[in-house]
Amino acid sequence: YSTFALGLVSSFGLAWINTVQANISLTIRQDIAGNVSFPTLYGYMYEDINHSGDGGIYAEMIRNRAFQMNDTGGTPDLAHYSSVNGGGSSSTIHLDSAVPFNDVLTHTLRLDITQVKQGGRAGFSNEGWEGIRIQPGEKYTASFFAKSSKYTGPLTVSIESSSGTVLAKATVPSVSSSFKKYTIELAPSVKTTTTDNVFVISTSTTNASGSIWFDVISLFPPTFKNRANGLRADIGQIMADTKPSFFRFPGGNNIEGINAQSRWKWNETIGPIETRPGRLGDWGYMNTDGQGLLEYLEMCEDLNMEPVLAVWAGYSLDQKSIAEADLGPYVQDSLNELEYVMGSTKTKYGALRASHGHAEPFDLKYVEIGNEDFFSTTYDYRYKAWYTAIKKAYPKLQIIATGGETSSPMETLDDHYYQSGPAMVADYNKYDNHPRNGTTIMVGEYATNVNGCCGTSPANMQAAVADAVFASGLERNSDLVQFAAYAPTFTRDGQAQWNPDLIGFNTEQVWGTPPYYVQQMWSANRADTILQVDAANGKLGPLYWVAGSKKSTQQVFLKVANYGSSSQTASINLKGGRVHSQGVSIVLSGGVNDTNSAASPKNVVPKTSTFNIAGGNTFNFTFPAWSASVLLLDNM
Numbered sequence: 289y290s291t292f293a294l295g296l297v298s299s300f301g302l303a304w305i306n307t308v309q310a311n312i313s314l315t316i317r318q319d320i321a322g323n324v325s326f327p328t329l330y331g332y333m334y335e336d337i338n339h340s341g342d343g344g345i346y347a348e349m350i351r352n353r354a355f356q357m358n359d360t361g362g363t364p365d366l367a368h369y370s371s372v373n374g375g376g377s378s379s380t381i382h383l384d385s386a387v388p389f390n391d392v393l394t395h396t397l398r399l400d401i402t403q404v405k406q407g408g409r410a411g412f413s414n415e416g417w418e419g420i421r422i423q424p425g426e427k428y429t430a431s432f433f434a435k436s437s438k439y440t441g442p443l444t445v446s447i448e449s450s451s452g453t454v455l456a457k458a459t460v461p462s463v464s465s466s467f468k469k470y471t472i473e474l475a476p477s478v479k480t481t482t483t484d485n486v487f488v489i490s491t492s493t494t495n496a497s498g499s500i501w502f503d504v505i506s507l508f509p510p511t512f513k514n515r516a517n518g519l520r521a522d523i524g525q526i527m528a529d530t531k532p533s534f535f536r537f538p539g540g541n542n543i544e545g546i547n548a549q550s551r552w553k554w555n556e557t558i559g560p561i562e563t564r565p566g567r568l569g570d571w572g573y574m575n576t577d578g579q580g581l582l583e584y585l586e587m588c589e590d591l592n593m594e595p596v597l598a599v600w601a602g603y604s605l606d607q608k609s610i611a612e613a614d615l616g617p618y619v620q621d622s623l624n625e626l627e628y629v630m631g632s633t634k635t636k637y638g639a640l641r642a643s644h645g646h647a648e649p650f651d652l653k654y655v656e657i658g659n660e661d662f663f664s665t666t667y668d669y670r671y672k673a674w675y676t677a678i679k680k681a682y683p684k685l686q687i688i689a690t691g692g693e694t695s696s697p698m699e700t701l702d703d704h705y706y707q708s709g710p711a712m713v714a715d716y717n718k719y720d721n722h723p724r725n726g727t728t729i730m731v732g733e734y735a736t737n738v739n740g741c742c743g744t745s746p747a748n749m750q751a752a753v754a755d756a757v758f759a760s761g762l763e764r765n766s767d768l769v770q771f772a773a774y775a776p777t778f779t780r781d782g783q784a785q786w787n788p789d790l791i792g793f794n795t796e797q798v799w800g801t802p803p804y805y806v807q808q809m810w811s812a813n814r815a816d817t818i819l820q821v822d823a824a825n826g827k828l829g830p831l832y833w834v835a836g837s838k839k840s841t842q843q844v845f846l847k848v849a850n851y852g853s854s855s856q857t858a859s860i861n862l863k864g865g866r867v868h869s870q871g872v873s874i875v876l877s878g879g880v881n882d883t884n885s886a887a888s889p890k891n892v893v894p895k896t897s898t899f900n901i902a903g904g905n906t907f908n909f910t911f912p913a914w915s916a917s918v919l920l921l922d923n924m
């Protein structure tokens with residue numbers, strides 16, 4: 289971190305800082321040994337909620353690309369498609385189950401052409417996910433399968449504004465009587481970003497006639513790290529900006545299934561996308577599963593995150609459990625899944641993974657058994673069955689329990705917190721006196737819900753500061769707390785089934801909420817050693833803190849949350865060591881109810897400045913009302 293690259297200091301602010309009286313004195317103890325902090329501490333928890341997968345982080349731009357089911361998981365339909373008839377031509381579109389694409393995708397879109405007039409066209413459009421974002425300088429890859437009853441001429445593929453201005457078009461030279469995949473690049477020449485666009489496939493061949501069937505109609509923009517079938521680049525980037533260490537997936541509730549039959553089945557999320565049936569997710573809408581097990585693992589590679597893979601463990605949202613005697617095939621299914629992830633190419637499922645383009649086994653270290661099994665009464669026998677089988681096959685895997693159990697060793701316990709601001713703040717000390725007995729803690733989901741549990745609160749500054757208090761408590765105890773993740777991570781604007789969320793997006797843009805910036809500041813400024821802090825002339829509240837140091841960069845970090853409506857000045861002292869005369873402050877502050885939104889995505893963002901430290905080890909710093917701050921000091 290170079291202090292020279294940063295903005296100018298406000299000398300007015302400095303003068304003021306030096307004249308006010310300090311409320312509290314904090315002494316950072318570099319003179320005594322600190323505790324080693326787990327390097328995995330900050331990461332993400334992910335599941336498809338709030339339309340955050342399809343139409344969100346998964347970059348596919350076509351909605352309902354393969355007619356797997358309707359939006360709410362029922363009978364397939366042609367939602368999000370429209371007929372296109374230009375210049376007096378006539379054609380119709382139909383959902384056809386008599387001409388399936390394959391055994392998995394049993395419906396196709398049939399275009400029946402009655403007449404194409406000279407200079408006209410016949411075809412269909414797809415409206416995308418609340419439009420299709422076209423940006424200057426980007427190329428788009430369109431692909432689809434098609435076959436025709438008698439037409440053998442060309443098809444035109446285009447991206448157009450909803451009022452008909454063609455932004456890009458390209459031609460597929462011919463179609464034939466059996467399904468064939470067509471892939472084509474579209475390179476719009478535009479100067480501004482627009483979203484009010486549609487994707488069109490049509491024919492302009494005068495007198496074209498008969499039927500043409502289509503399926504797996506797809507359009508991808510450039511993706512994050514250019515992964516095929518990958519992530520929306522801006523959403524991948526905002527994740528990367530927090531420097532996450534782990535990724536807990538695929539749920540969350542979304543792994544569990546509304547019932548056992550509708551659970552997330554790993555083996556139906558792999559292979560070519562045209563072999564994936566899709567599934568009604570637990571949040572009430574259909575998941576294409578275009579983003580499946582392999583894509584999640586590749587996402588971990590691209591974001592440098594340790595995968596924390598949750599396996600289905602015999603319990604679903606209807607609160608029913610598989611009987612102990614019947615667990616065998618389900619446990620075996622998880623072993624197969626682990627072989628797909630970690631097996632060499634000589635194993636059955638390792639070879640399958642290689643055939644999907646990833647020969648190298650993934651270095652999976654963490655497996656979680658189930659999700660929120662503290663809701664169930666059967667976890668003891670289920671945990672034991674999975675724990676025993678997984679340990680036998682993979683002794684080095686670290687197993688994470690999602691509820692209390694006494695049947696087998698507990699290596700890590702996943703605790704979840706969705707609480708009001710005062711309750712989160714009160715839990716700053718939650719793990720201070722927790723036994724250090726070998727069982728580590730994952731806080732696999734937490735978020736301040738200012739209106740209380742659960743899911744109906746704004747992601748405002750009050751929530752963000754309470755998150756900062758709680759996260760500081762976790763970080764102070766990061767010799768015990770191995771993983772911590774905010775939840776949920778994403779919401780599509782207008783589709784929030786749960787609030788608050790870390791990251792909002794719509795078709796056009798993505799933005800962090802105030803809680804996002806706390807995660808970003810706390811995670812990206814990571815200590816390897818937690819230092820003791822002694823307080824004098826005051827006590828905890830409204831200021832809460834954690835201090836740490838990082839050997840490789842010789843830095844000291846002081847993170848401070850001010851959970852209150854007045855600014856607080858602290859006198860900060862370093863014992864043991866001297867620091868350079870200039871420090872860097874990153875401060876997020878705002879009104880208690882301030883937040884970010886589509887209309888005002890950067891209303892609250894952290895501000896970086898430098899400040900002077902006289903004498904090498906003492907300075908006063910004023911923490912604004914409702915703020916979360918990281919102070920970076922460079923050891924000499």
Ligand SMILES: *[C@@H]1O[C@H](CO)[C@@H](O)[C@H](O)[C@H]1NC(C)=O
Pocket residue numbers: 306308309310859902906907908
């Ligand atoms: C911090 O403020 C106190 C007054 O509260 C003052 O006595 C002290 O000199 C200040 N320290 C520095 C380093 O400016």
Ligand SMILES: *[C@@H]1O[C@H](CO)[C@@H](O)[C@H](O)[C@H]1NC(C)=O
Pocket residue numbers: 358359360361362363
């Ligand atoms: C989806 O289909 C089911 C019937 O299978 C129907 O009840 C439901 O209303 C449909 N949903 C939408 C969004 O059309």
Ligand SMILES: *[C@@H]1O[C@H](CO)[C@@H](O)[C@H](O)[C@H]1NC(C)=O
Pocket residue numbers: 494495
């Ligand atoms: C289209 O059909 C009309 C009427 O049968 C015929 O006159 C015309 O030549 C055809 N046009 C082409 C391009 O085949």
Ligand SMILES: *[C@@H]1O[C@H](CO)[C@@H](O)[C@H](O)[C@H]1NC(C)=O
Pocket residue numbers: 553555556621
């Ligand atoms: C996936 O595995 C389940 C068993 O867990 C099995 O019932 C299902 O048929 C498999 N699906 C495919 C596509 O192989």
Ligand SMILES: *[C@@H]1O[C@H](CO)[C@@H](O)[C@H](O)[C@H]1NC(C)=O
Pocket residue numbers: 698723725726727
């Ligand atoms: C450690 O203590 C926790 C909390 O009391 C308990 O749940 C866990 O089982 C203990 N672990 C071991 C290895 O004793």
Ligand SMILES: *[C@@H]1O[C@H](CO)[C@@H](O)[C@H](O)[C@H]1NC(C)=O
Pocket residue numbers: 321322323724764767818819820821
């Ligand atoms: C280190 O951890 C112990 C508990 O194992 C705790 O008592 C102590 O306060 C911690 N030290 C720091 C600097 O957090």
Ligand SMILES: *[C@@H]1O[C@H](CO)[C@@H](O)[C@H](O)[C@H]1NC(C)=O
Pocket residue numbers: 308309310311854855856857910
């Ligand atoms: C000290 O705390 C009091 C009470 O919270 C507050 O009114 C005052 O503004 C604080 N002073 C400074 C210099 O931050």
Ligand SMILES: *[C@@H]1O[C@H](CO)[C@@H](O)[C@H](O)[C@H]1NC(C)=O
Pocket residue numbers: 879880881
């Ligand atoms: C913040 O919002 C709460 C709840 O709507 C309201 O009671 C309070 O007055 C607001 N505070 C400010 C400073 O706007």
Ligand SMILES: CC(=O)N[C@H]1CO[C@H](CO)[C@@H](O)[C@@H]1O
Pocket residue numbers: 338339359360572573574782783784785
């Ligand atoms: C707020 C909310 O629930 N939004 C939507 C979530 O997804 C389903 C299915 O697509 C919609 O019906 C909801 O309106």
